[in-house]
Amino acid sequence: MIVVSTENIPGKDIGEALGIVRGSTVRSRNIGRDIFAGLKNIVGGEIEEYTKLLADSREQAMQRMVQDAEKLGADAVVNVRFTTSAVQQGSAEILAYGTAVKLK
Numbered sequence: 001m002i003v004v005s006t007e008n009i010p011g012k013d014i015g016e017a018l019g020i021v022r023g024s025t026v027r028s029r030n031i032g033r034d035i036f037a038g039l040k041n042i043v044g045g046e047i048e049e050y051t052k053l054l055a056d057s058r059e060q061a062m063q064r065m066v067q068d069a070e071k072l073g074a075d076a077v078v079n080v081r082f083t084t085s086a087v088q089q090g091s092a093e094i095l096a097y098g099t100a101v102k103l104k
Contacts (some may be wrong), residue, residue, distance in 0.1 A: 002076035023064025074100035
């Protein structure tokens with residue numbers, strides 16, 4: 001499955017737009033990470049635990065979006081975007097969305 005953030009795929013012709021596809025995940029922090037993050041906030045630097053949590057969340061959301069596109073028989077997803085929103089204190093939804101297309 002081709003997944004791009006652009007409206008077009010270089011060297012490919014889009015034959016048909018099949019519709020919007022999406023995938024999401026909701027993740028929460030844990031107390032151990034929060035304690036460590038608090039210490040990092042004092043001394044500065046990257047909070048690697050949160051970086052990994054968010055990277056894993058984006059990957060899972062993208063995989064779910066691709067599964068949604070496969071159900072439609074898509075060859076690719078174009079114009080892919082990610083968004084994040086707070087669900088409740090300490091948890092967030094990561095949403096990946098784009099347009100499923102059939103190539104010529």
